[in-house]
Amino acid sequence: MAAGRHGAGTGTGTTGAPAGAGAGAAPPGTRAGGARGGLRVEAAGLTKRFGTVRAVTDVSFSVEPGQVTGFLGPNGAGKTTTLRMVLGLVRPTAGTVTVDGRPYARLDRPLSRVGAALDGAGAHPGRSGRDHLRWLAAAGGLPVRRCDEVLELTGLADAGGRKVGGFSLGMQQRLALAAAMLGDPDLLVLDEPANGLDPAGIAWLRGFLRTLAGEGRTVLVSSHVLSEVEQTVDRVVVLAAGHVAYDGVLGGLAGPTGVLVDSPDRPALAAALAAEGLGCTGDHSGALLVRPPEGSPVPVDPVRVGAAAARAGVALSHLAPTSQRLEEAFLRLVQRTEQASAAARRQQPPGPAPARPTTPAQPTTPQQPTTEEVR
Ligand SMILES: Nc1ncnc2c1ncn2[C@@H]1O[C@H](COP(=O)(O)OP(=O)(O)OP(=O)(O)O)[C@@H](O)[C@H]1O
Numbered sequence: 001m002a003a004g005r006h007g008a009g010t011g012t013g014t015t016g017a018p019a020g021a022g023a024g025a026a027p028p029g030t031r032a033g034g035a036r037g038g039l040r041v042e043a044a045g046l047t048k049r050f051g052t053v054r055a056v057t058d059v060s061f062s063v064e065p066g067q068v069t070g071f072l073g074p075n076g077a078g079k080t081t082t083l084r085m086v087l088g089l090v091r092p093t094a095g096t097v098t099v100d101g102r103p104y105a106r107l108d109r110p111l112s113r114v115g116a117a118l119d120g121a122g123a124h125p126g127r128s129g130r131d132h133l134r135w136l137a138a139a140g141g142l143p144v145r146r147c148d149e150v151l152e153l154t155g156l157a158d159a160g161g162r163k164v165g166g167f168s169l170g171m172q173q174r175l176a177l178a179a180a181m182l183g184d185p186d187l188l189v190l191d192e193p194a195n196g197l198d199p200a201g202i203a204w205l206r207g208f209l210r211t212l213a214g215e216g217r218t219v220l221v222s223s224h225v226l227s228e229v230e231q232t233v234d235r236v237v238v239l240a241a242g243h244v245a246y247d248g249v250l251g252g253l254a255g256p257t258g259v260l261v262d263s264p265d266r267p268a269l270a271a272a273l274a275a276e277g278l279g280c281t282g283d284h285s286g287a288l289l290v291r292p293p294e295g296s297p298v299p300v301d302p303v304r305v306g307a308a309a310a311r312a313g314v315a316l317s318h319l320a321p322t323s324q325r326l327e328e329a330f331l332r333l334v335q336r337t338e339q340a341s342a343a344a345r346r347q348q349p350p351g352p353a354p355a356r357p358t359t360p361a362q363p364t365t366p367q368q369p370t371t372e373e374v375r
């Protein structure tokens with residue numbers, strides 16, 4: 001796969017002149033001259049259809065510099081399609097997406113500003129990792145010494161001379177990251193970079209991405225597994241069935257707190273809570289979990305739960321506020337969004353993509369059709 005015009009082609013990182021190229025380059029993993037501003041990404045009303053397939057519908061979000069933003073969603077949610085639209089590799093059916101205020105294709109020196117890893121390393125199996133990077137560097141006009149820097153940065157320094165065909169999945173992911181870092185970019189767009197990494201590799205990736213964000217870069221990283229990114233991200237955009245289901249800090253995903261309550265006489269406690277209109281379910285240990293009503297932002301008041309038990313003369317053995325487990329909240333959110341989307345589709349005959357309700361002033365850049373689109 002070639003380093004394309006946009007430098008963010010399938011499976012390649014970006015190429016281009018790195019920041020600090022020339023004398024006094026920063027050691028691997030650090031920046032010459034300290035932190036540099038990241039690039040803001042803004043998507044407005046992004047919609048993509050492939051024939052009759054609605055991959056992404058009216059997706060709006062922003063990605064801020066100095067943060068790791070998680071792009072979460074189950075298989076087929078539209079993550080890759082959206083990331084490809086960010087990078088100008090797929091033309092939106094409707095809507096716009098800008099990087100630093102303009103479409104990717106209109107960025108000045110895009111190869112040194114944006115790095116991407118979308119489909120793994122994509123390197124020829126007969127080439128060494130180092131040769132693969134050298135080839136990308138040559139295509140992007142980068143100094144060859146940058147190849148060794150990014151090999152070091154991604155923990156591949158010792159394996160750089162080995163053929164990529166013998167690389168483990170985790171090593172291939174690292175090579176893709178190395179390629180993405182070739183241009184020392186301000187924005188990193190990574191599609192499922194944790195795929196194939198073992199727990200130690202995931203921990204390493206976490207530190208790697210946090211360091212990049214700490215340097216002021218913008219990091220957008222997709223995953224379909226919340227736990228993979230839970231400790232890494234500052235905020236998340238959750239996609240489900242091509243729609244944004246949530247956009248905010250991870251903590252907010254769990255919603256308001258409930259109350260975990262227990263009694264030696266659980267049936268009596270359950271009856272007392274029901275009599276007060278406090279719906280509850282059993283948790284894993286069998287205790288009763290009083291949840292806020294679906295969609296309510298108001299936490300359950302533990303005093304109200306205790307009072308309900310007291311009025312019924314039920315002794316309590318436990319009473320404590322509790323948050324919904326994030327993974328559970330994520331799955332429920334995805335499920336609800338998918339169901340709502342399926343219901344909306346059943347009511348709508350297929351037709352041309354709807355016009356966006358609000359059209360930003362940003363003009364759509366004419367782009368070359370991608371192989372994906374002409375297939
Ligand atoms: N080139 C294409 N032609 C037709 N349909 C496509 C194309 N690319 C994506 N799709 C469809 O668009 C939807 C979203 O796919 P996409 O790959 O963006 O999801 P994803 O969230 O990245 O999934 P995964 O986690 O499995 O990679 C899916 O239904 C997929 O089949």
